Amino acid sequence: MSIIAELPLSLIVLCSGLGLVLIGLWGMLTQRNMIRMIIGFSLTDTGIHMVMVSIGYVTGGTAPIINAAVPMTEAINRVVDPVPSALVLTAIVIGLGVTAVMLSFAVRIYKARKTLMIDECTESRW
């Protein structure tokens, strides 16, 4: 228990993020149901976001909002890097858009073939 408590916070987030990326990749590669593949994609996406956030963490840092709680004079030592946070904000929105388009493709394929199994879509096989 004490070993876990001594680990840096961002390392825990980093490892969980990398684990999620692996789980998502496994899901995308092994599952044959399209909805499950999309869930795998979402997991990978979330894992990458966690990795990016953890990279921006500064020991003991708080949210980069400069107000009465974090005055401007001591901000430099007390806040986390705002750049990775901003990038993750962008990445989340893009991930949402991609997931929405994938799901609507799944809906269309289901309408056409009455199945969500990727093996049935043989004409796009190589």
Added chain:
Amino acid sequence: MIKRLFILMMLALMALIFVQLASNYTENTSLSKLGRYYVEEGPRELGAPNLVTAVVVTYRGLDTLGEVTVLFISAAGVGLLLRRTRRKDGSEDLEQGDRAEETSGTHKAASEIVETATELLLPMVMLFGIYVFLNGHLSPGGGFQGGAIIASGTMFLLLALPESHISRLLVALTESLSGFSYVVIGVLGVIMAGGFLDNRIMGLGTYGALFSAGAIPLIYTLVGLKVGFELSAVLDRFRKDDTGPV
């Protein structure tokens, strides 16, 4: 079987890369050079307490415009893939939809508890969404988050009152007008201030006030409206009656 082994091998190699990455990781003890510049100069230059907002809206404003464009394209893609054709009797149907699988047109109504709760909570959810995007430069939040909250309010509405429909014209008008104004504000930044999407086209105001930080609240309001309406339209497209019983 070979395929499975291949996948497992690939994942193991990937895990090896990740282990290497994680074992060499040391937590930052100070900000990067760029982060340091933003933290030192951001509040003075742009007047926005929330530095993530300062980076998203102004320093990396062009990226955000691209992000809004990607979201717009994906919403348009969903609209195209799940489009409906209006039939003579006024009901809508998914194009190429199987007639045999059509729903009879009667929606299963939500329970009274859900309906009453929606009437009570929906205005508050919408108000909270507006609050989040108006205060994007002061507190955690912003246009995308506020837009997502507004869309969750729409989801609520669609769950409780399945008969309600979202006006296509209103969505199209709000989306295109706010997107257009966003670009106009960006171009005004080139003419009146330091560059594309510079927020200093308006006065910076009192630091920490609601109407401060130049054009940031204005830009985030436009982004919030655009994202909220876009996501609402996407949710509307995914409704059950559009796709037939699953």
